[in-house]
Amino acid sequence: MALWIACDNGKKNKWIVPRGDAPRDQPNWHEAERISLMRSEIQELPPIATAPSSSKLTTLMLSGNRKLRELGDNFGALLALTYLDLSSCGFVHFPKEICGLAQLRYLNLAYNEMSSLPEEVLDLRRYWRPTDEELSDLASLLLEELKCLNNLKGLGICIEDTSQLNRLVELPNVSVRWLFISTLENSTSFSLSTSFLGDKQIQINLAEIMFIDCNVTQVVLEGNHQHPTCHLRALETFKIEGLHCLEEIIWKGVVPEELFQALRELTVGGCDNLKSITWVLHLPCLTSLLVQDCSSMTELIADTVEKEEEKEITSTPTFCCLRKIF
Structure with a gap:
């Protein structure tokens, strides 16, 4: 038919x-x-x-x-x-x-x-x-060459090191819509820093972030006083797949429900050392949550929350929009 x-x-x-x-x-x-x-x-x-x-x-x-x-x-x-x-x-x-x-x-x-x-x-x-x-x-592709494409309206790109990430915000005429982060050799920690999360074009246009097959033990999402409001207003999809060494996702100077205020789909798979994802509790627009092949995760939400995390969590209702959980 x-x-x-x-x-x-x-x-x-x-x-x-x-x-x-x-x-x-x-x-x-x-x-x-x-x-x-x-x-x-x-x-x-x-x-x-x-x-x-x-x-x-x-x-x-x-x-x-x-x-x-x-x-x-x-x-x-x-x-x-x-x-x-x-x-x-x-x-x-x-x-x-x-x-x-x-x-x-x-x-x-x-x-x-x-x-x-x-x-x-x-x-x-x-x-x-x-x-x-x-x-x-x-x-x-080479970011220097992409600068010459003055009429390019949107970009989906896979990066393999921090220097490439920092150079993305130097593309004056390109809106990064899809960001795929892969490999990250010789690195145990990867940070989405303020220089990236605080960029206005990133906040307005970035629709999807995906970590795949990285060897890092930490993923850090970081803000500071110069950018008190890091809001990824267009981000609807966040995926972490195949990060077998990942032990924790760290939030510094930024609150999950503010940074991910529009997030609708969250996927966590193949993260054997990750024990919980307590930070998902207060994501205001989350409708779909998929967690699979995380052998160390005996509980989705930890029974005890560290004091530093308690300071960041607000009184936002829990799972107010969640429709699917796998």
């Missing part, structure tokens, strides 16, 4: 979405308006004829093809393309064929193995005019 609807009730070939059990015919690149080849296990794209004037393709979704490393010489013929999802593919180098796509409005390169942007991609700043809803997702 979904495939039938995607193909405009079976009348026109506007959408091409191969079924998992169907033979993968060559897509008609110049008749289709939208093509999805997500998780198709392809190693290369089907041949693209060089007929740019007739191309109608506006949307191409290639996410999840880990063996796909190149787009092919004729990819630049798809001049009508506005939406391109290349997330979770096998690209080691930035596909330069993209640079000639003057209509491109959305580009997702998350979860590839690229470490830098070539000079050619900087020409994209002449063409990118995304609205606030049409956000480009660039992971693990």
Whole structure:
């Protein structure tokens, strides 16, 4: 039924979405308006004829093809393309064929193995005019180069050390929407400091924070008297997954219910040394709480709360919006 609807009730070939059990015919690149080849296990794209004037393709979704490393010489013929999802593919180098796509409005390169942007991609700043809803997702790219993309409205990025985090607030024209923190080698503690949490753009735009596969024993959320009101007003999702050495989450100069005043979804998984998450009690908007694979956590809320924590906790009602707990 979904495939039938995607193909405009079976009348026109506007959408091409191969079924998992169907033979993968060559897509008609110049008749289709939208093509999805997500998780198709392809190693290369089907041949693209060089007929740019007739191309109608506006949307191409290639996410999840880990063996796909190149787009092919004729990819630049798809001049009508506005939406391109290349997330979770096998690209080691930035596909330069993209640079000639003057209509491109959305580009997702998350979860590839690229470490830098070539000079050619900087020409994209002449063409990118995304609205606030049409956000480009660039992971693990050089922050100095991102400064040149003056029209980039939103950014999702994975960082692996504290220096990268501090440089995020130096991007004057970019709103960080999704922050993924991974690896953090040679570090036992990681701090989201005041310089980051107190930044106005971060407070207004950051929608998701995710820690994944880090070796730290402490995560510190820190404020001070210069920034008495650290409120992440747009943050709705906070995830901590695969931090097997994590023993505690420390709050310094900031109160959980104020910093996370809009938080709706909290996930804690694979944290074998974490014993409790008492600080979740007073999150005013929390609707979903998922805790799994935390072998040392015998109780969600500790019976005794340290005196320092008592000073931070206010009279806010407990779990006033919680709807789901797993």
